Amino acid sequence: xxDRHTLTVMDLLAGCAAFAAVSDTGSFTIGAARIRIPQSxxxxxxxxxxxxxxxxxxxxxxxxxxxxxxxxxxxxxxxxLVDDAAALRRDAARARTAPFRLALPVGWPVTVAxxxxxxxxxxxxxxxxxHGDPAxxxxxxxxxxxxxxxxxxxxxxxxxxxxxxxxxxxxSPRVTAGGAPTAGAPDxxxxxxxxxxxxxASFRADRSTPPAGRRRLWxxxxxxxxxxxxxxxxxxxxxxxxxxxVVLAPTxxxxxxxxxxxDDALLCTERQAVDLRLRWRPLTDLPLVRGxxxxxxxxxxxxxxxxxLAGAMATALGAEAAP
Amino acid sequence: MTGTDDxxxxxxxxxxxxxxxxxxxxxxxxxGGEVGLDPDRxxxxxxxxxxxxxxxxxxxxxxxxxxxxxxxxxEPGRVDTPGPTGLTRFRHPAEVAVDDLVSLSVxxxxxxxxxxxxxxxxPDEVSDALAGWGLTGLHVRHPFxxxxxxxxxxxxAADVDLAHSVAIGExxxxxGHRLPQLDVARTNAGSARSLVDLLGVxxxxxxxxxxxxxxxxxxxxxxxxxxxxxxxxxxxxHRHRLAPDLASDAATWSSKTGTLLTLRHEVGVVEHRDGxxxxxxxxxxxxxxxSVQPAAEATLGAVARRLHDDLRDLx
Numbered sequence: 099x100x101d102r103h104t105l106t107v108m109d110l111l112a113g114c115a116a117f118a119a120v121s122d123t124g125s126f127t128i129g130a131a132r133i134r135i136p137q138s139x140x141x142x143x144x145x146x147x148x149x150x151x152x153x154x155x156x157x158x159x160x161x162x163x164x165x166x167x168x169x170x171x172x173x174x175x176x177x178x179l180v181d182d183a184a185a186l187r188r189d190a191a192r193a194r195t196a197p198f199r200l201a202l203p204v205g206w207p208v209t210v211a212x213x214x215x216x217x218x219x220x221x222x223x224x225x226x227x228x229h230g231d232p233a234x235x236x237x238x239x240x241x242x243x244x245x246x247x248x249x250x251x252x253x254x255x256x257x258x259x260x261x262x263x264x265x266x267x268x269x270s271p272r273v274t275a276g277g278a279p280t281a282g283a284p285d286x287x288x289x290x291x292x293x294x295x296x297x298x299a300s301f302r303a304d305r306s307t308p309p310a311g312r313r314r315l316w317x318x319x320x321x322x323x324x325x326x327x328x329x330x331x332x333x334x335x336x337x338x339x340x341x342x343x344v345v346l347a348p349t350x351x352x353x354x355x356x357x358x359x360x361d362d363a364l365l366c367t368e369r370q371a372v373d374l375r376l377r378w379r380p381l382t383d384l385p386l387v388r389g390x391x392x393x394x395x396x397x398x399x400x401x402x403x404x405x406x407l408a409g410a411m412a413t414a415l416g417a418e419a420a421p
Numbered sequence: 422m423t424g425t426d427d428x429x430x431x432x433x434x435x436x437x438x439x440x441x442x443x444x445x446x447x448x449x450x451x452x453g454g455e456v457g458l459d460p461d462r463x464x465x466x467x468x469x470x471x472x473x474x475x476x477x478x479x480x481x482x483x484x485x486x487x488x489x490x491x492x493x494x495x496e497p498g499r500v501d502t503p504g505p506t507g508l509t510r511f512r513h514p515a516e517v518a519v520d521d522l523v524s525l526s527v528x529x530x531x532x533x534x535x536x537x538x539x540x541x542x543x544p545d546e547v548s549d550a551l552a553g554w555g556l557t558g559l560h561v562r563h564p565f566x567x568x569x570x571x572x573x574x575x576x577x578a579a580d581v582d583l584a585h586s587v588a589i590g591e592x593x594x595x596x597g598h599r600l601p602q603l604d605v606a607r608t609n610a611g612s613a614r615s616l617v618d619l620l621g622v623x624x625x626x627x628x629x630x631x632x633x634x635x636x637x638x639x640x641x642x643x644x645x646x647x648x649x650x651x652x653x654x655x656x657x658x659h660r661h662r663l664a665p666d667l668a669s670d671a672a673t674w675s676s677k678t679g680t681l682l683t684l685r686h687e688v689g690v691v692e693h694r695d696g697x698x699x700x701x702x703x704x705x706x707x708x709x710x711x712s713v714q715p716a717a718e719a720t721l722g723a724v725a726r727r728l729h730d731d732l733r734d735l736x
Contacts, residue, residue, distance in 0.1 A: 305715070309720075335710055335711035336582065
């Protein structure tokens with residue numbers, strides 16, 4: 099063996115596989131067939147391995163290919179390399195199909211969550227979706243209960259930002275003198291146009307309005323985070339609203355129930371308002387967003403997942419396109 | 422709640438909904454009947470202390486121990502934050518008679534005028550005179566210039582909510598506070614009951630001893646001093662807090678407000694056309710970090726009115 103060639107790791111592994119198969123079966127023909135390569139390729143790979151390792155591995159003179167003493171000495175480790183490579187492939191396959199546990203806000207419509215999971219699958223990601231309030235999601239992403247959580251963050255740190263506004267009960271059809279509602283309630287000529295925006299300051303009651311008649315703004319648990327809740331409360335105080343005119347609802351359902359039964363408003367995104375069949379208007383004196391980013395335990399591949407889901411998550415949230 | 426049914430709980434809830442905690446006492450000055458909420462809690466008095474000070478100064482004027490016509494040179498306050506009035510906002514020195522300083526102090530709540538009076542009658546002499554009239558629950562300890570040295574004056578106007586957050590957050594058990602102006606042990610302090618007692622003295626008829634529940638008859642301030650103070654309280658220009666709910670053509674409302682950071686106070690007397698005279702003291706603190714709170718003002722008015730009506734209905 100005058101010339102020694104150094105093989106690449108891939109070729110070394112291929113040579114080991116051919117070597118192990120031939121020595122197991124005592125035949126280049128049968129060994130090659132077992133690992134599904136042509137006999138000529140098996141011969142070439144074993145020869146290349148011999149050149150790399152610097153010695154004959156197999157004695158080809160007899161009817162059977164038999165191990166040389168040098169071959170017998172290196173075979174166990176060659177076999178282990180081949181076995182480990184196979185195990186590596188199995189691990190990879192399992193890891194590819196294991197679901198990625200992702201914590202999302204409570205109250206997403208099933209179809210929105212399913213669309214997100216479907217879009218993720220196209221990116222080779224199987225999602226196991228869980229739902230929780232902001233504090234639950236934050237905690238579970240830190241203690242490895244999930245691989246990542248859609249976490250509430252300040253707007254300047256957000257991957258996805260969704261504008262918040264006021265969702266109110268849709269205008270009921272006008273009842274004419276005859277008692278029949280007019281469909282669509284078209285505005286009469288000369289009637290003032292319906293406002294396309296609301297001001298929180300307009301919720302302020304005059305002194306003659308009894309407390310029960312004050313209009314309220316409901317916050318769902320998703321907005322019980324400092325970036326949103328505190329800004330709303332500061333705005334409430336600065337515009338002279340009563341303390342009880344901003345209410346944190348125990349659940350989204352509870353908030354929607356109040357809003358549907360009164361002139362109150364729900365702080366929500368336009369997308370939510372559509373799903374809840376509420377009328378949505380921006381609050382011009384309270385320009386707030388829900389900011390979201392994917393956060394997960396240290397060492398996870400959250401950044402890759404965030405990139406893969408960028409578009410689908412923006413669609414699900416009704417967010418402006420990710421920057 | 423003292424003296425009436427259990428409707429106190431819903432009033433406390435109503436105050437809480439407006440971000441308020443309050444002490445309220447309403448007393449019929451002729452029958453002595455009263456209703457109230459937490460009336461014995463000590464509060465920082467803010468500008469309410471000017472009523473007590475004015476009574477002492479006017480008594481000395483009436484007894485010729487002070488010359489009401491004497492002119493006093495007052496340095497300009499030069500304060501330009503919203504709230505302070507009168508000489509406190511002046512740009513240049515002024516000479517004002519003692520009688521008119523009292524008028525500015527009580528009817529306009531002018532801090533500079535009141536502090537000029539403290540130069541003539543120091544805080545401890547005011548407290549001593551009050552104690553001599555049996556008004557031991559009122560403590561006058563320092564001049565009013567301290568009321569315009571709070572975080573509101575330190576921070577920019579845009580951060581007024583931050584100044585109020587400091588005032589809300591720094592209170593401690595037992596009425597203590599990081600800010601001396603809000604610490605009942607260090608500032609001018611008193612309870613709703615002690616203020617109603619003061620109003621009872623000012624509105625006492627003639628020179629009668631009046632209050633049957635005070636066993637030791639005390640000397641009274643001079644009748645002229647009391648009459649003048651009633652007139653100055655009737656001329657109060659601050660009428661946004663309780664006046665909208667208590668005053669009418671059939672009921673005059675003579676009062677003094679006190680407003681400092683989280684504190685919103687007003688004490689006064691409603692005099693009805695039928696002769697009923699009802700003293701009202703409302704002392705309140707807010708947990709909302711805002712300077713202007715219309716809902717809080719309206720709620721205080723509504724609560725005072727409810728207790729006032731309850732008391733009249735009891736009679």
